[in-house]
Amino acid sequence: MPTIVESAASLELTGIELAxxxxxxxxxxxxxxxxxxxxxxxxxxxxxxxxxxxxxNRLLEPSAGDIKLGGESVxxxxxxxxxxxxxxxxxxxxxxxxxxxxxxxxxxxxKIKKLTPDGAVEAARIQxxxxxxxxxxxxxxxxxxxxxxxxxxxxxxxxxxxxxxLFDEATSALDPELVKGVLGLMADLASAxxxxxVVTHEMGFARQVADQVAFMDxxxxxxxxxxEKLFTxxxxxxxxxxxxxxx
Amino acid sequence: xxxxxxxxxxxxxxxxxxxVLPEMLKVGLVNTLILAAASVVLGTMLGMIVAVMGLxxxxxxxxxxxxxxxxxxxxxxxxxxxxxxxxxxxxxxxxWGPNPYPLGILALSLIAAAYIGEIFRSGIQSVEKGQLEAxxxxxxxxxxxxxxxxxxxxVRRVLPAxxxxxxxxxxxxxxxxxxxxxxxxxxxxxxxxxxxxTNGNLSPLLLAGIFYLIITVPLTHLVNYFxxxxxxxxxxxxxxxxxxxxxxx
Numbered sequence: 001m002p003t004i005v006e007s008a009a010s011l012e013l014t015g016i017e018l019a020x021x022x023x024x025x026x027x028x029x030x031x032x033x034x035x036x037x038x039x040x041x042x043x044x045x046x047x048x049x050x051x052x053x054x055x056x057n058r059l060l061e062p063s064a065g066d067i068k069l070g071g072e073s074v075x076x077x078x079x080x081x082x083x084x085x086x087x088x089x090x091x092x093x094x095x096x097x098x099x100x101x102x103x104x105x106x107x108x109x110x111k112i113k114k115l116t117p118d119g120a121v122e123a124a125r126i127q128x129x130x131x132x133x134x135x136x137x138x139x140x141x142x143x144x145x146x147x148x149x150x151x152x153x154x155x156x157x158x159x160x161x162x163x164x165x166l167f168d169e170a171t172s173a174l175d176p177e178l179v180k181g182v183l184g185l186m187a188d189l190a191s192a193x194x195x196x197x198v199v200t201h202e203m204g205f206a207r208q209v210a211d212q213v214a215f216m217d218x219x220x221x222x223x224x225x226x227x228e229k230l231f232t233x234x235x236x237x238x239x240x241x242x243x244x245x246x247x
Numbered sequence: 248x249x250x251x252x253x254x255x256x257x258x259x260x261x262x263x264x265x266x267v268l269p270e271m272l273k274v275g276l277v278n279t280l281i282l283a284a285a286s287v288v289l290g291t292m293l294g295m296i297v298a299v300m301g302l303x304x305x306x307x308x309x310x311x312x313x314x315x316x317x318x319x320x321x322x323x324x325x326x327x328x329x330x331x332x333x334x335x336x337x338x339x340x341x342x343w344g345p346n347p348y349p350l351g352i353l354a355l356s357l358i359a360a361a362y363i364g365e366i367f368r369s370g371i372q373s374v375e376k377g378q379l380e381a382x383x384x385x386x387x388x389x390x391x392x393x394x395x396x397x398x399x400x401x402v403r404r405v406l407p408a409x410x411x412x413x414x415x416x417x418x419x420x421x422x423x424x425x426x427x428x429x430x431x432x433x434x435x436x437x438x439x440x441x442x443x444x445t446n447g448n449l450s451p452l453l454l455a456g457i458f459y460l461i462i463t464v465p466l467t468h469l470v471n472y473f474x475x476x477x478x479x480x481x482x483x484x485x486x487x488x489x490x491x492x493x494x495x496x
Contacts, residue, residue, distance in 0.1 A: 059380060080386050080388050107395065112393065221273070
């Protein structure tokens with residue numbers, strides 16, 4: 001990832017609440033990520049981490065709170081417009097299996113960014129080169145390994161030139177030997193200056209790459225801070241208990 | 248008269264077959280193909296509309312699709328064809344005369360749309376939720392995500408079932424016979440039946456059956472081909488790509 005990300009913007013979540021029926025999944029989440037910085041969100045399953053990401057790009061609509069992208073409140077704008085500014089990478093890749101690798105990337109470029117077919121192919125090939133998969137452009141996702149699929153998914157999101165990237169447990173569905181390649185790519189992206197929120201169970205990654213780490217439990221950020229402090233001098237008993245189980 | 252001789256006279260009267268063959272080819276086969284092809288096209292388009300309505304989050308779109316499907320799947324095909332073909336004839340006569348084909352095609356299409364709509368709906372619903380979510384995350388609207396990502400995948404998954412429905416339509420096209428056809432409008436079954444009645448043996452009907460098989464058997468193999476491809480992937484993909492774990496950079 002040799003290029004420096006110039007489009008990165010700050011992201012600020014304030015008092016985000018979200019419920020499924022009577023089940024309050026997010027209970028007032030605050031998280032601020034300065035432009036070009038990486039925040040890792042850790043916590044037990046069911047704590048609301050993935051829901052927080054989906055609330056951030058409004059795949060799920062928050063019932064309260066505010067989202068500021070580049071200092072501008074975006075909760076009242078068109079959600080489709082917002083999502084074009086925020087890239088997202090999913091646990092199960094979610095590549096389009098009926099399209100080739102190249103088509104997966106060119107489809108949104110042509111239909112959303114309105115690039116010409118040639119322009120879309122050129123932009124897509126640049127991203128595939130960056131993730132090291134240019135030679136796979138004609139393959140179908142089903143014929144790639146999980147790690148390769150995830151790298152294509154990252155390339156697809158990056159091709160849209162997002163201001164922020166969201167990663168939802170991007171390595172959880174990968175075989176252990178494939179995790180390293182994807183985490184390396186994400187670390188490169190962080191070094192290049194992309195604003196990122198990374199939901200992860202990879203504590204090593206959070207420790208090494210994150211500028212800040214937020215620990216979530218029961219729909220709230222229980223504790224957050226720089227990785228050194230959070231991993232070595234956790235204050236809340238719940239985080240101490242969590243770390244004792246995962247480290 | 249032994250059994251073989253009786254069967255031979257009843258089903259394998261070559262002279263009767265030879266006599267009716269030109270008419271079957273020039274009139275019957277052409278009309279059957281027109282009926283079936285037109286019904287397939289119209290039924291598929293209507294079926295997609297019914298499927299999309301049935302999947303809508305809006306109740307006022309969902310319910311009409313459900314009622315439509317219940318009615319046209321629940322009625323015997325012949326009843327629907329007679330009700331539409333004869334019932335609407337006094338109205339449509341002003342537009343295209345006594346020709347029963349347009350109403351026959353309409354009736355067949357309406358019946359097919361109920362089945363095809365359900366086939367499409369099941370295919371679309373079988374697509375993982377993550378596909379729509381991923382398309383929305385890229386900035387596609389719900390409609391664009393469904394149109395560009397979800398529906399194409401759903402349709403591919405039900406191609407075998409869809410071709411089966413097309414085969415059924417080819418066979419059901421013979422039911423327009425009940426609407427009364429002029430000599431030039433007769434399809435395979437009607438020509439076979441008329442000749443059988445004239446000659447007093449079933450050989451022309453057997454010949455009509457052979458023509459139906461000439462149409463439907465290749466379609467059956469097409470179903471098998473789609474089925475195999477869906478299970479095993481596209482041949483080109485298998486040649487080009489092998490699963491590799493060379494992921495470490």
